Amino acid sequence: MGRAHHHEHHHHAADRSRDLLPYADSSVADGDLRPVDLRRRQFLRRLGLVGAAAAGAGVFGGPLAGPAMAASQHSRPGIDPRRYQWLAGDHHVHTQYSYDGMHTVMQQVEEGSKHRLDWMVITDHGHTAHEKYAVDQTYADVLAARDKHRDMLLWQGLEWNVPGGEHATVFFETSKDELTALRAFEKLFDGNINGTNPSSDAHEALALDGLRWMSAQVDKGAIDSALMIANHPSRNGRYSPHEMRAYRDTAPHIAVGMEGAPGAQNDGMPVPGRDGGSRGGYGNSPGTDSWPGFPMEAYRTWGGFDWMTAKLGGMWDSMLAEGKGWWITTNSDIHRANGSPLDRPPVADDWYADHGGYPDPVDTGAPHFYADFWPGQFSRTVVGTARRNFRGVMDGIRSGRVWVGMGGLIDGLDLRVSGDGHDYPATLGGRVSVRRGSDVKVRIAIRPATRPGGHGEIPRLARVDLIRGAVTGAVADRDTFTAPDVSVAESFEPGRRAQDGQVVFTHTFRNVREPFYIRLRGTDGKRHVSGGIEPLMDVNGDADPWADLWFYANPVFVDVR
Numbered sequence: 001m002g003r004a005h006h007h008e009h010h011h012h013a014a015d016r017s018r019d020l021l022p023y024a025d026s027s028v029a030d031g032d033l034r035p036v037d038l039r040r041r042q043f044l045r046r047l048g049l050v051g052a053a054a055a056g057a058g059v060f061g062g063p064l065a066g067p068a069m070a071a072s073q074h075s076r077p078g079i080d081p082r083r084y085q086w087l088a089g090d091h092h093v094h095t096q097y098s099y100d101g102m103h104t105v106m107q108q109v110e111e112g113s114k115h116r117l118d119w120m121v122i123t124d125h126g127h128t129a130h131e132k133y134a135v136d137q138t139y140a141d142v143l144a145a146r147d148k149h150r151d152m153l154l155w156q157g158l159e160w161n162v163p164g165g166e167h168a169t170v171f172f173e174t175s176k177d178e179l180t181a182l183r184a185f186e187k188l189f190d191g192n193i194n195g196t197n198p199s200s201d202a203h204e205a206l207a208l209d210g211l212r213w214m215s216a217q218v219d220k221g222a223i224d225s226a227l228m229i230a231n232h233p234s235r236n237g238r239y240s241p242h243e244m245r246a247y248r249d250t251a252p253h254i255a256v257g258m259e260g261a262p263g264a265q266n267d268g269m270p271v272p273g274r275d276g277g278s279r280g281g282y283g284n285s286p287g288t289d290s291w292p293g294f295p296m297e298a299y300r301t302w303g304g305f306d307w308m309t310a311k312l313g314g315m316w317d318s319m320l321a322e323g324k325g326w327w328i329t330t331n332s333d334i335h336r337a338n339g340s341p342l343d344r345p346p347v348a349d350d351w352y353a354d355h356g357g358y359p360d361p362v363d364t365g366a367p368h369f370y371a372d373f374w375p376g377q378f379s380r381t382v383v384g385t386a387r388r389n390f391r392g393v394m395d396g397i398r399s400g401r402v403w404v405g406m407g408g409l410i411d412g413l414d415l416r417v418s419g420d421g422h423d424y425p426a427t428l429g430g431r432v433s434v435r436r437g438s439d440v441k442v443r444i445a446i447r448p449a450t451r452p453g454g455h456g457e458i459p460r461l462a463r464v465d466l467i468r469g470a471v472t473g474a475v476a477d478r479d480t481f482t483a484p485d486v487s488v489a490e491s492f493e494p495g496r497r498a499q500d501g502q503v504v505f506t507h508t509f510r511n512v513r514e515p516f517y518i519r520l521r522g523t524d525g526k527r528h529v530s531g532g533i534e535p536l537m538d539v540n541g542d543a544d545p546w547a548d549l550w551f552y553a554n555p556v557f558v559d560v561r
Contacts, residue, residue, distance in 0.1 A: 081416055081427040084384035084401065087393060089119035090375040091169045092159070092231060092263055092331035095141075097134040097357040098124040101335050102344050104360055105141035108334065108375055109149050115376030119153035119383075119393050121171050126161045126190035133356025135183050153390055158182055159231065161191035163210070164203030166231065166238040169331075170214075173225035174390050181223045185214065199289040204243055211251040218253075225394050229329055230258035233315075234298045234307045235282050237290030241315060242478040248319070248326055256398050257326050260309040260316075260552050261406065262301065263333020265378050267371035268543030276541015277371060279304055283540050293479060301543075303527065303535030303550045304406055310535050312467070313486035320517050320555055321483040323471040325429065327397070327554045330379040330404040336370035337377075343368065377454055378545060380405050382413070384428060400429020405551040409459045409524060412447035412502075417518065417556040431557035440509040440558055442466065442518060445502045448494065455546035462525025464492045465533065466507055471515035471557065489518070491533065515560045520553040 030038055093108050094101035105122060112120050122142060124130055135156075142156045156178065157171030170185065172178040189210035191197035196206055214226040228247070233239045239258075247255035261280070268279030277283065280301045286292065302310035309316045309328055319326040336342075342361035352358065373379070384401035385392035396402065403413045416425035418441045419434035425443070426432045434440060444466070449459045470485035492505040509516075527536045527548040535550065 080424045081384075081414065083386055084396075084427070085386075085388060086382050086384050086412065087118035087153075087388065087396075088376060088380045088382045089117055089121075089153075089393065090331045090379070091121040091157070091171070091229060091329060091381065091397075092123050092259070092333045093120055093375055094124055094159070094333070094335045095122060095138065095357075096344075096360065097130060097138045098159075098335065099127055099129070099352045100125070102342065102358065102361050103334070103337065103340075105138065106145050106148070107342075107361075109145040109152055109154060111337070111377070112375035113149055113152055115374060117152070117376040117380070118388070119155075120375055121155040121157040121169060123157045123159040123169050123171070125159045125167075126186050126192050127356075128193050129353050129356040131183060131186045131190070131193060135179065135186070137357060139179050153388075153393055155390070156182065158186055158190075160186075160189070160210075160228070161193075161197055162230075163189065163191045163194070163196035163206040164199050164201075165191075165207055165243055166233065166236060168231055169227070169229045171227055172214075172223045173394060178223065181217055185210065189213065197289075199238070199291075204246070207243070208246055208250045211247060211254055214254050215251050225391060226254050227394055227397060228255045229397075230255075231333070232262040232280065232282075232306065233258045234294070235262065235280070236284050237286055237294045237298060240291035240293070240479060241318070241481045244315070244319065244326070245475075245478050248324065252324070253398060256400075257328055258308065258316075259306060259330060260328030260404055261305040261330040261379060261550075263331050263373075263379065264371040265304055265406070265545040266338045266373055268538055268540060268545070269369075270542045270544065271369055274369065278540045279538040279543040279545060280306075281371065282306075282538070291479075293481070297537060300540075301538045303523070303548050304538065304543075304545055305535065305550060305552065308481075309552060312488070312534060313469075313483045315481040317469050317483035317486045318475070318480050320519075321469055321472050321485075322474050323515065323517075323557060323559075325400050325554075327400040327402055327429065328404060328552060329381045329397070329402060330406070331381060332373050332375045332377070332379055334372040334375060336368070337372055337374045338370040339367045340370065341365055341367050373454070378407055380408075400554040401427060403428060403520075403551060403553040407453045407455075407459055407546055407549040408449050408451055409549040409551050410446050410461055410522065411449055411451075412445075413520070413551070413553060414443075414445040414502075415520060415553060415556065416443045416445075417441070417558065418443075419558065426556050428554045428556065431559055433559040433561055434512055436513055436560050437511055440512050442507045442509070444492070444505040444507075444520065446494070446505075446522070447502050450501075453546060453549075457546075459524055459549055461494050461503075461522055463533065464494070464505060464520060464522040466490045466492070466505075467519050467521065468509070469517050469519070469555075471517060488533065509558075512558065512560055515558060517555040517557045519555040520551075522551045524549040 267277040383396040385396040418425040419432040468489040
């Protein structure tokens with residue numbers, strides 16, 4: 001029921017990359033390659049992304065210096081948080097070009113615009129038929145949607161079947177030929193295409209090679225920027241703690257975080273005559289490829305959020321306790337929109353395999369129950385960016401300037417953390433450095449909801465929690481998923497609004513002696529543990545998403561000198 005892992009292998013996977021990629025080693029002659037590796041080398045040559053002489057360690061090895069590392073993971077001190085504009089988006093959207101999708105690109109973008117999104121990423125599943133047929137078809141539709149919806153920043157990405165792991169959003173900046181790079185990445189590193197989905201040491205190492213490949217393409221100028229975000233991390237227990245850390249440490253400018261809350265939030269809604277579903281699709285149990293160390297509670301959502309995020313002092317906190325950024329997002333993961341009258345027209349069973357996509361959906365005249373919401377209808381990832389363009393949004397995600405919300409619980413969030421010696425306070429994803437013994441001031445300004453949610457009511461924020469966690473440094477055991485020194489420093493209950501429509505809370509950490517981080521969460525207060533404030537596990541078949549709303553925000557680090 002579990003897989004055994006040998007830590008010494010994973011700790012040194014980066015040093016063994018050349019052994020695992022013979023097709024990328026220029027010292028290996030074509031005639032000495034296995035047929036599958038020869039096809040990979042020939043594929044790269046045809047694309048012109050790497051030449052035969054450049055296909056060795058210089059491109060596929062692990063150097064993380066150069067242009068790709070120039071972007072910091074954290075907001076720089078001295079930047080006024082007021083310069084950022086906050087753009088809402090969705091990085092996990094499926095279309096008719098996924099084997100389990102239905103809607104067109106244009107339909108998804110139009111609905112995203114209707115629900116006030118500023119940016120979206122189309123992420124159809126990696127698949128042999130997708131790589132063979134759908135990449136170009138999708139791109140044509142993306143270009144048409146960009147032309148019609150000029151205010152929407154729209155990427156064509158991929159839901160990567162991570163070798164040895166789960167799924168992940170991958171997308172590149174659009175200023176260069178992202179289509180060529182996307183096709184090459186899918187061909188070389190997608191687990192569905194290469195049969196590397198099952199958990200094994202070799203497959204885990206191949207996932208790291210995929211990250212190095214993206215980093216190398218940035219370094220050589222083939223692409224300008226790339227991001228990878230781990231999707232539904234606890235749904236099947238496929239992402240072990242050491243894999244998460246390996247992604248982050250191998251390419252911290254690309255592998256930047258995980259879904260704090262999954263999509264498919266309507267799946268647990270109680271519906272008469274329907275067997276109970278699970279919120280987020282988290283109704284699973286450990287399987288052959290699951291990491292055996294996770295408890296059963298990890299396979300459920302808590303207030304709609306993944307256990308890795310929702311568990312106070314859990315997996316997310318254990319990574320933040322190392323003092324490194326690992327950011328959370330959320331999204332729709334939409335395949336079919338709840339309440340839509342659209343349905344897929346009847347086709348032969350092998351249609352997708354032969355076409356890489358389905359015909360446009362047809363209007364049946366009656367709404368259907370589906371597990372998903374339209375982009376922006378329920379879940380929103382809000383990114384702080386200095387520029388309303390593709391690079392600006394990607395840099396904002398990379399820097400952790402992100403808060404995530406459900407059901408329109410809040411309309412805006414402004415977190416500022418001040419220490420001595422800084423012109424401006426730090427905001428989400430940033431860090432401040434203070435002298436030992438000084439004070440750290442926190443200011444939280446929230447703009448409460450003013451619009452009804454999908455359930456017809458204006459959500460009411462009942463409580464905001466300011467969470468503090470100690471920064472203790474690198475862990476000895478990279479499969480650690482707990483952080484004991486994490487607690488709620490203070491909880492706030494919104495009172496009357498200020499004249500500008502915001503509620504403001506403040507807190508001061510006095511006589512700071514050791515490094516720490518802070519993060520925020522908030523709730524409508526309708527469901528929490530008896531006698532406490534922690535979220536409750538969602539009940540399969542009885543989890544109305546509109547009756548249990550939360551927001552979470554990425555941390556600010558406080559360094560002590």
